[in-house]
Amino acid sequence: MEAFKIKGGNPLEGHVRATGAKNAISKMLVASLLSDKKCIFKNVPHISEVETTVRLCQEIGMEVQWDHDGGTIEVITKEVKSSYVPLNFSGANRIPILMMGALLGRTKENIVVPTVGGCNIGKRPVDFHIKALEALGAVVEYRTIKKERAYFAHAPEGLRGAIIELPYPSVMATENAILAACRAKGRTAIRGAAIEPEIIDLILFLQKLGVVIYVDVDRTIYVQETKTFYEVEHTVITDRIEAACLGMMGIATKGKVFVEGAQQPHMITFLNKLRQINGGFAVKDNGIEFFYQGPLKGG
Template sequence: MEALKIKGGTPLQGKLKAQGAKNATNKLLVASLLSDKPCRFYNVPNIGEIEITVAMCQEIGMQVSWDREAKVMEVVTKELTTSYIPQRFSGANRIPILMIGALLGRTDQDIIVPVTGGDCIGKRPVDFHLDALRKLGANIEFREMKRLGAYFAQAHSGLKGTVITLPYPSVMATENTILASVTARGVTEIKNAAMEPEIVDLILFLQKLGAHITLDVDRTIRIQGTRRFYEVEHHIIPDRIEVASWGMAAIASKGRIFIEDAKHSDMITFLNKMREVGGGFSVHSNGIEFFYDGPLQGGLHLETDVHPGFMTDWQQPFVVLLTQAMGSSVVHETVYENRFGYTEVLKEMGADITQFRQCLGGKQCRFASQSFPHSIIVKGPTALNAKEIAVPDLRAGFAYIMAALIAEGTSTILGLPYLDRGYENLVEKLIDLGADAERVELDDRPEEIVYPQASRPIAALTVSA
């Protein structure tokens, strides 16, 4: 198996270009299944997560051409060859459940998708998805299948627009409902919808495709159903999680990194917290520069929330940053109930972190009456020591990368497929930025997790100048 060795103590210096957003690209590929028209995507990240979604889409008839170096992908699904997503994709990522919304308007056959997966950071209930789709007229049930189970869905009588109020502004439930509503008869209103930049990007793509969609400031999305579609060219937004990750790595390592194409408007809440903790940044017309600007100051309160709040995926590396800040800080996780498991490793490395089951924040969250440790207090600054680390999930994985960069000694990080899912050319970027890092082979270790691959080769796309 492969591992990443990092010797701490070297400031990161240099520049890099922000990759396309993982959480946008996956949804756009699924959205393209709504029509039989060609779609051309630019700024496509060459990461494992996109490989998985492409393989899933190919299973049901999508033709894919991908120029990985140019970051351009052309897709077209002229006809569905099947509406069954094989069980080998069960647990690979969260995308299978999103297929239901897209395919309900494309076929009157039974749609069969495996159970969802992704990182082990807490439950990702699909009740919000299923309830919304049923209100639109879909019939959905869960059946045991090959020990894992699958969702069976169909809308033989078609979908009909209605008013849907989501109990929580879930990102994927919003996206699933939008996709199903595009081809529903009449008008659909989605209230208490998520409004993340990736959702806005999806809406912009769907408008190009032919959908009629409007946004209101009260978290309401209205969709007028249509069956007329067009060819689309679409540039994927930069990945705000990757931008924040590298920005925090620059500051934690006492370095300086310029991130080209970082989008200021998507980073406002994050940048506010960076300024509060004393991290340096400078916004330019073509990106954002992050730099160490003197000792970091703790004593702040951080609460994750849906957009425009502080992203839950920014939380883990920010906690590593807080271990280097003077004073005590509170972090309250309100999005996922099991997202502080990674802090045990940080404590073993020397961090002073205490978990609490109570809501240590300005508001009570939906986990208030439950027994999940979803708040922490971080005291700093503390010196960190190198350690062998097994990555449990994608975002915790980058937090461990940051911890290794500032630790005394050489750390060994296992579980690289998790990181490869979301960070493009991670090791190469670390080396280019000056980190003392190398990817090595550990022959005496068991194989790491292997994600489903495409059932057929992905055609190389020749892009004209």
């Protein structure tokens, strides 16, 4: 097993830039499959999670030009060449399950996706996804293919708008419902939706793409059927978790670290807790400075 051995003892000082949020760009890459238009994304991190998602989308027919050094990726899916995600992607991450929502309205073929993987953060069942898609008119089955389990989904009579009640504000179930609703006839209301910053960024991207979509104060997301799409250029939000970790490294070592790109609106809860434990921070125009200002205390 690989491991990092870190020798500490010195205050960390300096300026560092947080990268784009993988949990935003990965979902937007899948969302771009909704249309046949060119999408350009900026502030894209060059990490394995994004690489895996790109390979998944390429299996569907996406053409990709990725400037790793510049953090820009240009994609276009002129046609869906395959609705079958190879089973060797089983367990790679949790993105394959979103392929159902993105492709159900674009192809009449059976969509086949492998079982999901990703971070082992408790139980994260996909039944919320399936019930949401079924409410929109999809038929989803769990079968065995080549000795592997996979999900089969299609919409024999097309997708139709519906009222979806999520029993829990699941991030990916919310995203799956949003993607499917974009091509569903009429209007869809997703109640009890998750509204994390990454979902809001996805919504902003979809609005640029041509989708009429908005979030109500009661955590209901409304999505209107979309027939016309547009070319898009979108800058991905900063990874708030990475920004918080970089900042805490400065505080924990009694130093001072400026995290360029850290965005206060996306880190309100973290910054409140940081204030409660006597962690120092100052919000600037282009980032947040984190610094040690005295002994930390329980929050």
